Amino acid sequence: MSQDLLERREQIFGRGAHLFYQKPLTIVRGEGVYLYDENGERFVDMYNNVPCIGHCHPHLVDAINTQVANLNVHNRYLHDGILTYAERLVATHHDGIESVVMSCTGTEANEVAMLMARTITGGEGFICTDAAYHGNSAAVRQLTRARGSKNIKPIPFPESYRCEAEDRAQYLAFKTEGVKLAGMLICSLCANEGLPTIPHGFMGKAADMVRDAGGVVIADEVQAGLGRSGNWWGYEASDFVPDIVSMGKPLGAGVPLAATASSREYVEQFRRGSGYFNTFASSPLQAAAGNAVLDVFESEQLVSNSATVGTYLSEHLEKVNSRVAQIGDTRHQGLFVAIEWVESRDTKKPDREGAIRIVNRLKERGFLIGNAGAFGNVLKLRPPLVFAKEHADAFLDAYADVVNA
Ligand SMILES: Cc1ncc(COP(=O)(O)O)c(C=O)c1O
CATH class of the missing domain: 3.40.640.10 (Type I PLP-dependent aspartate aminotransferase-like (Major domain))
Structure with a gap:
C-alpha cells in the first residue's frame, strides 16, 4: 500500500515533494495527541503544532x-x-x-x-x-x-x-x-x-x-x-x-x-x-x-499546560541528555524543545545525519519528532498543546533507550 502510494505520489507531484522519515508513514486517523497509520499502529505526535488543541477535537x-x-x-x-x-x-x-x-x-x-x-x-x-x-x-x-x-x-x-x-x-x-x-x-x-x-x-x-x-x-x-x-x-x-x-x-x-x-x-x-x-x-x-x-x-487551559508540561518534559530530558556525549544543548520554551545533536561537545559540530537517525528510531518506537534548525541537527519536539505528563513519561522512556543505544 505505502509503496503504491509512494509511486503515485512521485508520478503526480513529481519527485522532490518532501516526505518525513526513511520509511514514510501513511496516516489515516488522528485523535488528541495520537496519529494512527493504515495498520492501526498508534504514534504520539510530538511534531505538529497546527492541531494545537489535539487532532480532531470534537x-x-x-x-x-x-x-x-x-x-x-x-x-x-x-x-x-x-x-x-x-x-x-x-x-x-x-x-x-x-x-x-x-x-x-x-x-x-x-x-x-x-x-x-x-x-x-x-x-x-x-x-x-x-x-x-x-x-x-x-x-x-x-x-x-x-x-x-x-x-x-x-x-x-x-x-x-x-x-x-x-x-x-x-x-x-x-x-x-x-x-x-x-x-x-x-x-x-x-x-x-x-x-x-x-x-x-x-x-x-x-x-x-x-x-x-x-x-x-x-x-x-x-x-x-x-x-x-x-x-x-x-x-x-x-x-x-x-x-x-x-x-x-x-x-x-x-x-x-x-x-x-x-x-x-x-x-x-x-x-x-x-x-x-x-x-x-x-x-x-x-x-x-x-x-x-x-x-x-x-x-482546557492550554497556555498553562504548555508551560507546566513543557518544563516537566525539558527538565527530565536534561537529566537524560547530560549523560549523552552527542548532545550539546537542550533548550525549551513551553512545549517546544530543541536538542542539539553534535559530533562532540568539544567541537559542537552539528551532526545532521545523527539527528535524522534519532528521528527515525523514535518513529519506530511510536513517537514522531523532527529535525530542524539552521544546521538541520536540532531534534525538534513541538507536540499539540494537549500533550500531558503521561505522554511525556512514555516518550522519556523510549527517548532514553534511543539516544543511549
Ligand atoms: C515562522 C514561520 N513563518 C511563516 C511560515 C509560513 O506559513 P505558511 O506555510 O502557512 O504560509 C512558517 C511556515 O513554516 C513559519 O515557520
Missing part, C-alpha cells in the same frame, strides 16, 4: 460541521462570528494591538505585515535573521536564509550555543546604500533557526534600534504563538513589544486561518493604501474554527 469538529451546514461565504457581508473572533484574538495581545487583517496562511500574514510596514514608514528595507523562514511567496521568500540584497539585510540569529555570530555577520548597510528602513521581521522565538537561547534583552534592544532608525517591528508568531511558549505569544517569552504581529498555523487548528494585527491606525493606513481582499479570509468558517480553538484554549 468541539472543533462540531463547530466546523455546524458552520458549513449553515453558511459559508466571503467577507463582504456583516457577520457576528468573525468580529467576535477578531476581538477575542486581539484581547490576547498587548494593548497596542487593536485591529486585524485576516488571511489564510502564514505567508500571507507576513506579506500583509511587510506591506503594512512599507505603507507606514515609506521605507523598503527589511532586517531578518540569516537562518529565517517566513513563507514561500516571491516577496516573503527573499527573507529565507537571506544572504543580503538591496532591500533585505540579514543579521546573525542570536545563537548563544555556538557564538559564531560575528563570522557570519553581514553588517547593516541600508544607510550607506540609501535604502529607507521599513522594519525588522523576526520570529519571536527564532523557531526555524533552531530555538536558540536568545540573550536576555536582545530582542528589546533590537526593537529599540529598529524604531530609532525609523522602522517598525514585526513579530512572526506563526510558529511561536498561541500558547506554544507557555505564554499566549512568543514575544512575551522573548520580552519585546512588537508593532505588528503575524499569526497563522495553529489559529484554525487545520482550517486555513491567519492574521496580521497592529494598532487601529496602522491597520487603517494599510487598508487605505492597499484595498486588500482575500477571498477565503474573514469567512464564517474561519470564525467558527478560530472561536472553537479559543474555546478549547480557555476550557
